[in-house]
Amino acid sequence: MAGKTIDPKLKTALELGPIVVFFAAYLLLKDRVFTIGGTEYQGFILVTAGFIPLMLISTGLLWKLSGHVSKMQVITLVLVVIFGGLSVWLNDERFFKIKPTLIYLLFGGALGVGLLRGESYLQGLMEATLPLQPEGWMILTRRLCAFFFGLAVLNEVIWRTQTTETWVYFKTFGLTAAIFLFFMTQGAVFKKYGIEKDQG
CATH class of the missing domain: 1.20.1050 (Glutathione S-transferase Yfyf (Class Pi); Chain A, domain 2)
Structure with a gap:
């Protein structure tokens, strides 16, 4: 479609x-x-x-x-x-709390498999909206892979050591803000390896 x-x-x-x-x-x-x-x-x-x-x-x-x-x-x-x-x-809230951990492990693992093969799977997902040179994609993919694994660990620490209310705030605002801040801090990569859309 x-x-x-x-x-x-x-x-x-x-x-x-x-x-x-x-x-x-x-x-x-x-x-x-x-x-x-x-x-x-x-x-x-x-x-x-x-x-x-x-x-x-x-x-x-x-x-x-x-x-x-x-x-x-x-x-x-x-x-x-x-x-x-x-x-x-x-009737066990723990299963739902584990979900973000598994999501980030899957995403980080998928990117890691691509890196081991010398590829950036991230490029295939985002190239249309974020044109970068191949070197830029590899750098961004390595960083995002590590970032996803970090979020998986952080989610485990939060839900296992904090109250349900704290975890809900973390899931709603903390994870969203973390992903936003990650991309905001990648400005140097976008600037150095970015491709102008009218190029070529």
Whole structure:
């Protein structure tokens, strides 16, 4: 299916909306306990249960409207369904908390495999929006690979040593801010190895 033009604001809303709703719902329900079918569920579990169909709907709409979803978005969605579902089914929030760790290990591992083969898989994902010379892609890929592994370790430390509320804040704001700051600090690479779009 060919890509379609989609309003950038709508695209951002579909990508970030479920996370914002998850955070808001958690703040509302975090201290409540719900009894369903004779089993008690913490608010976090119910919010997780609602997050799964919300992610499915938003990703489906994104695909329908734009004609495209990235491999990273598909992998993330699959892990949300699997580990979110396990958390709800087993009434154990730990499965959902492990999800970011696995996502970053998968992304970091995939980039690492490419590097071992002398390739930048990142280039194939982002070349259309971020033109760089091959050397630039390799540098950026090595750094992002290490960064993803670092985030995986950090998520493990946070959820295992901090409260659920602290982890929710970390997942909602900390991880997003970390990725934003990573790319903001790569200005030297973009400047040195960037390719002008009208070049050639």
